[in-house]
Amino acid sequence: MHVVNFKLTSIPKYSCSFHVQAPASVNVTETRQIIFDLLTKGFANSSITIKVLPDEISILHIEPGSCPEDTTLTVYGQYMWPSIPAQDKYEMKCEKGNDAAIRLCKIDDSTDEAIWDPPDLSMCEKITTDINDLESVTVTPNNSADIVEMIENLLLNRTDLSTSELNTVLQKLSDVAHVGIMTTQLANNVISVVSNLFVSTSFLAEATNEILSITDQVGNRMEFSGDYHNTTVPSLALQLINVDPLIFQGLTFGVSSFQTGFPPEIFLNQAFADQSDSGTVASISLPVALETFFPQSSRNRVQFQFYGIENLFQDHYSNLVLNSYVVSASVTNASVIDLRDPVIITLLHLQPKEDHDTVQCVYWNLERSHGRGGWDDSGCQVKFSNATHTSCLCFHLTHFGVLLDIAKTPINHKDDMILTVITYLGCGLSSIFLGITLLTYMAFEKLRRDYPSKILINLSGALLGLNMLFLMNSWLASFNNYGLCIAMAAILHYFFLATFTWMGLEAINMYLAFVKVFNVYVPSYILKFCALGWGLPLLIVSVVLAVDKNCYGSTHSVTPAEDFSSFCWLQNDIAFYVTVVAFVVLILICNISVFGVVLVQIRGMQLSKEASRCSRMLHELRVVASLTFLLGLTWMLAFFTWGPVRVPFLYLFSIFNTLQGFFIFLFYCLMKENVRKQWRIHLCCGRFKLNSYSDWSGSVTLGGRPKSVKLAHTPSETTSERKISKSSQKEEN
Known part of the structure; x- marks a missing residue:
């Protein structure tokens, strides 16, 4: 290709360029002469005259290169x-047939x-190829449609796909769903292949889980x-709606x-229906309140799915029997909570319900059965149920165990409700008595003299x-403010780490x-403890926020029979297991070790006393x-919440753990x-009021230190050889 630059003499402030394509065999000199002859002929009409000066013609040769191997x-x-x-064409013999495949290398x-x-x-x-041959194929935006078409052909009349073949097909469909240019045609073909899989394998x-993920991503x-x-398509329906929040x-x-x-x-109705037609196979109604969750900076899309295949949802770890088809709904790019x-x-009902039958509203929990998925009724309840239909409502409450829920496996609704009541009563009671404890020690100066x-x-x-913060969490999360939820989760994380x-x-x-009773002087002892006790949690939370603030947030979904969780906490598994689980494990190992050592020391001291x-x-x-x-050893129970x-x-x-504050007060x-x-002395009156301080010197807190001794921490019982003072005995008894 050659480029010619020239000027229009009648309009001198403009310059123009144009492209001339010439055969590859024509060299630059010949091309220059052709262009020169054409341009110097000039052009004129009633409104414009073009004249090209020979010394202003410049011809540049641009080398387009070659098409790479592909x-x-x-x-x-x-x-x-x-x-x-x-500009060359390449032909090669078809893999099947007597003709040739042709491809042009164009510019x-x-x-x-x-x-x-x-x-x-x-x-x-x-x-016809083998499905396992697809393993070596890399899916790209350009070949996505061809790969889906190939899979569709390979599944024709197949009813015996092996596990490895099924995994191969699903992996390629997943790749297509993530990288393919998702036109309606390609999306329809992917959904059609998914439908074909329903009858292609046992x-x-x-x-x-993989099939649900593919259909979600396509939508x-x-x-x-x-x-x-x-x-x-057979046994599967996908409905997409781009909605306007204003209407x-x-x-x-x-x-x-x-x-x-x-x-x-x-069918689709643009209105909320509290009760569906009795002849409906399955329906799901989204309320008007959903509009508050639509994202402001992107499209507002609602996706519905229907699965008319019971074999797709089999939970081998549950005795529940599916007696209906499955319907779902989701909002793209939205956090739907509370x-x-x-x-x-x-x-x-696929089978009419008998009088003695028990009906449960459940949802498919992707995390159950070690990531294979399973039925869960957490946060769901039956609205009504008759012989032919069941209607479900879904709610969710949060129990204290979610702070250190290592298994992250939901529990049934009844237990969740009971645990939630225990949590809120316990946290409320502990908050009251912790407040009394703080006021007591802060108000009376003699109580806070020792370390x-x-x-x-x-x-x-x-x-x-x-x-x-735990008590206020769900209430603040109900405001559906993304920034507020992140702030709440980060502050809760901070106080959790500070507590430990x-x-x-x-x-x-x-x-x-x-143990280290003597020669343990540490200057600014409490000041250093405060710097570590309040500073280390702040450092950890700051690092998490700096790496990815989206590690904090709320659990959310709007799938059928799934709970509407409204609890702001760590959502990133890596951040949770590193900054919560690992941190708690280190603290508990330290505390258990000290617990054993201290018990041995106290046991020795008690044996030296004359007591029954x-x-x-x-x-x-x-x-x-x-x-x-005091050392939080009850938190170890979280590591046994399995199976x-x-x-x-x-x-x-x-x-x-919710009553830890109450027991500290006790x-x-x-x-x-x-x-x-x-x-x-300060709060009582009448015969209950105490006016004497005579016994104060012997009643310091267990482990307190006399002012005159500069030790990091010296108890009033300093050695096993010395008898515990009478005043200390009175305190302990």
């Missing part, structure tokens, strides 16, 4: 195209570079004109008629913050007091119980002699 896989076979110069008009035209395979015959139940990425698009009045999608193996007859009005799902009391104040403050950090510092302080065996046992039990709650014992341990976890306020004295 490989294409189609239903006509695999073809490997060699590198050829621009791109916009870049002047050589690019391949799509191959012309119209003269070739289609071939291993369908092993691929439920989210499909480009279509207008406001509606639907695809109906949104709810949506109702359903299937009015369906026979297994045939495309369902669907809807003011619930979604209503109405389903036709253990100062650490207890900080621990109580962190634990109070954790309980209060102070429990760890409490253990370190005990170790220094009971029963008295010693009661004292040791009290010490064990108080240290267990068949998951629910019982969740009950224990919720009871003991052991370190109510059962402390010196604390009770301060209450009687």
Whole structure:
């Protein structure tokens, strides 16, 4: 190709350029002469005159290069195209048939570079390959349609796909759904292939999650004109609606008629329907309140799906029997949480319900059965049920165990409700008594003279913050404010880490007091503890926010029979297991070690006392119980919430940990002699009021240090050889 630059003498302020394509055999000199002869002829009419001066003609040669080697896989076979110069054609024999496949190496008009035209395979015959051959194929935007067509041909009349063949097909369909140019034609073909899989294999139940993911992705990425698009194929329907939030009045999608193996007859109403027609096979109604969740910066698309195949949803770990078809709904790019009005799902019974039959509303939980999926009724309840239909409502409440839910496996609705009640009662009770504990130690200066009391104040403050934020979490999440939810989750994370950090510092302080009794002077001891106790959690949370603030957020979905969760917490599994689980494990290992050492020391001290065996046992039990709650050892219960014992341990976890603040008050306020004295001195009147401070010197908190000794932490019982003072005995007893 050659480019000619010239000027128009009649309009000197303009310059023009044009392209002249010449055969590759024509050299630059010949081309220049051809162009020169044409231009110097000039041009004139009544309005314009063009005259080109010979010395202003410049001709540049642009080399477009060659088309690179390329490989294409189609239903006509695999073809490997060699590198050829621009404007050349390459022919090769069809893999099947006597004709040739042709491909042109053309010049791109916009870049002047050589690019391949799509191959012309119209003269070739289609071939049959093996499904396993697809494993070596890389899916690209250009070959997506060909690969789907090839899979469609390979599935014709197949009813015996093996597990490996099924996985291969699903992997390629998933790749197409993610990278293909999702036109309506390509999307319809993918959905059609998914429908064909329903009758092509007996291993369908092993691929439920993958199939659901593919259909979701196709619906989210499909480009279509207008406001509606639907695809109906045997046993499967996909309905897409681009909605306008300003005129949104709810949506109702359903299937009015369906026979297994045939495309369902669907309907769509732009209004919320509290009750569907009795003849409906399946329906799902989205309320008007859904409009508040539509994203503002992108399209507002609602996607409905219907699956008329029971074999797709088989939970081998549950005794539930599916007695309806499955319908679902989702909102693209939206976080739907805590809807003011619930979604209503109405389903036709495949077998009429008898009087003695029990009906449950369930949803397909992708995380159950080690990621294979399974039925779950968490957060769902039956609205009504008769012999032919059941209507479901879905709600969700949050229990304390979600803070350290390592298994992340939902529980049934009844247990969830009970655990939620325990959580809110326990957290509320603990918050009240933690507040009393803080006020007591802050108001009475003599109570906070020693290090253990100062650490207890900080621990109580962190634990109070954790309980209060947990109680407010769902309420603040109900505002559906993305930024507010991130802030709430980050602050809750901070107080969670601060609570464990102070429990760890409490253990370190005990170790220094009971093991490293002498020569442990640390300047600015409490100041350093405060810097670590409040600073380390702030550093961890700041790093998480800096790496990806979207690690925080709320669990959300609007699928049928699925819960509408409204709890702001860590949503990224890596961040959760690193900054929560790993952090808790390290603190608990430290605390358990100190717990054992301290018990041995106290046991030795008690043996040196002249007391009855029963008295010693009661004292040791009290010490064990108080240290267990002070060091947070009850949080270990979270690591046993697996399998068949998951629910019982969740009950224990919720009871003991929500009441941790109450037990701290019980052991370190109510059962402390010196604390009770301060209450009687300052709060009581009449015969209950105490006016003497005579016994104060011997009633310091267990592990407190005298002012005159500069130790990190020196208990009033310093060595096992010395008898515990009478005043200390009075406090402990």
